[in-house]
Amino acid sequence: MKVTEHIQNANGKTLFSFEILPPLKGQNIQSIFDSIDPLIEFNPPFIDVTYHREEYEYKERENGLLQKKIVKKRPGTVGICAGIQNRYNVDAIPHILCGGFTKEDTENLLIDLDFLGIDNVVALRGDAVKSETYFKPEKEGHTYASELVTQISNLNKGIYLDEDLQNSTKTDFCIGVAGYPEKHMEAPSLDSDIHFVKQKIKNGADYIITQMFFDNQKFFDFVAKCRTEGITVPIIPGLKPLATVKQLNLIPHRFKVDLPDELVKEVVRAKNNEAVSQIGVEWCVGQSKQLIEAGIPFLHYYSMGKANNISAIAKQVF
Ligand SMILES: Cc1cc2nc3c(=O)[nH]c(=O)nc-3n(C[C@H](O)[C@H](O)[C@H](O)COP(=O)(O)OP(=O)(O)OC[C@H]3O[C@@H](n4cnc5c(N)ncnc54)[C@H](O)[C@@H]3O)c2cc1C
Numbered sequence: 065m066k067v068t069e070h071i072q073n074a075n076g077k078t079l080f081s082f083e084i085l086p087p088l089k090g091q092n093i094q095s096i097f098d099s100i101d102p103l104i105e106f107n108p109p110f111i112d113v114t115y116h117r118e119e120y121e122y123k124e125r126e127n128g129l130l131q132k133k134i135v136k137k138r139p140g141t142v143g144i145c146a147g148i149q150n151r152y153n154v155d156a157i158p159h160i161l162c163g164g165f166t167k168e169d170t171e172n173l174l175i176d177l178d179f180l181g182i183d184n185v186v187a188l189r190g191d192a193v194k195s196e197t198y199f200k201p202e203k204e205g206h207t208y209a210s211e212l213v214t215q216i217s218n219l220n221k222g223i224y225l226d227e228d229l230q231n232s233t234k235t236d237f238c239i240g241v242a243g244y245p246e247k248h249m250e251a252p253s254l255d256s257d258i259h260f261v262k263q264k265i266k267n268g269a270d271y272i273i274t275q276m277f278f279d280n281q282k283f284f285d286f287v288a289k290c291r292t293e294g295i296t297v298p299i300i301p302g303l304k305p306l307a308t309v310k311q312l313n314l315i316p317h318r319f320k321v322d323l324p325d326e327l328v329k330e331v332v333r334a335k336n337n338e339a340v341s342q343i344g345v346e347w348c349v350g351q352s353k354q355l356i357e358a359g360i361p362f363l364h365y366y367s368m369g370k371a372n373n374i375s376a377i378a379k380q381v382f
Pocket residue numbers: 113114115116117159160161187188189190191192207208209210241242243248249250251252256257258260264273274275276302
């Protein structure tokens with residue numbers, strides 16, 4: 065079932081969903097099931113699975129020259145989605161990227177997803193590869209997520225890349241896209257970023273799912289601005305409980321989001337990571353309850369492969 069249908073069927077009740085990432089290459093799918101099992105009792109209508117593109121590594125050869133090696137550390141997004149749908153009968157939503165994909169690769173991926181009975185995707189640009197400062201599209205690929213949305217919408221209308229195809233099947237994907245309450249790190253301003261979010265909706269996206277935030281006011285302001293700009297689709301908030309002291313610096317650095325002073329002070333005073341995790345859970349429970357009171361249709365949690373704190377939050381909230 066589509067995310068938008070889940071929202072309609074909920075009749076105003078706030079639903080629980082979460083995101084997982086594929087395990088590092090070499091581990092098996094059981095590690096994924098182990099992280100999902102404790103969360104199934106909270107009836108997630110869908111589970112997101114992130115996509116991780118290849119990275120470049122440079123290894124020094126015996127002659128002193130550097131050799132470029134392409135590695136994909138977390139493969140398996142599509143297989144995991146199929147595994148989730150098969151085992152739990154819950155909708156699994158693969159994230160799909162512009163980065164590393166030609167339009168032809170994207171079309172073939174979408175055909176695989178359609179054949180697997182997966183009818184939701186989240187369409188993203190992806191970040192620059194670690195060794196580069198700016199995002200570089202593939203030669204025959206997309207530069208922005210809005211273009212990827214257009215390709216998926218076209219396939220939903222039966223428009224494939226090969227214009228000579230006759231009687232081609234229409235797919236029926238529900239398309240999610242990213243939104244950033246504190247603006248995307250490359251955007252010159254929040255207004256400019258929202259302008260391009262609107263483009264993604266115009267091109268066919270059905271809902272927005274946000275980057276994590278720790279201050280609900282940022283989310284409420286973002287939603288208000290989107291509505292003023294004429295964006296009417298559901299906006300699903302993304303929430304992440306802080307779990308370690310290290311994340312105080314890591315999260316602002318990696319995701320360009322602010323942490324509220326009150327939260328920072330509490331974490332700095334904590335004796336160990338167990339205490340930090342407790343603080344993170346309590347903070348996230350507070351955020352969740354306020355969002356539910358505001359009538360938000362879905363709360364979406366970034367589990368990062370760890371079920372304990374998400375389960376502790378869900379027990380208090382759902
Ligand atoms: C909910 C969520 C899930 C994510 N999942 C993954 C994942 O699974 N794998 C992964 O690798 N990454 C993931 N990301 C990270 C994401 O790929 C990065 O944040 C990426 O840098 C931007 O992706 P986007 O889809 O928002 O890009 P876009 O919407 O294309 O925007 C990228 C930037 O370009 C600007 N822009 C857009 N269109 C134009 C235009 N026409 N002209 C000029 N500027 C423009 C925007 O303002 C923004 O600054 C996720 C992010 C979120 C919020």
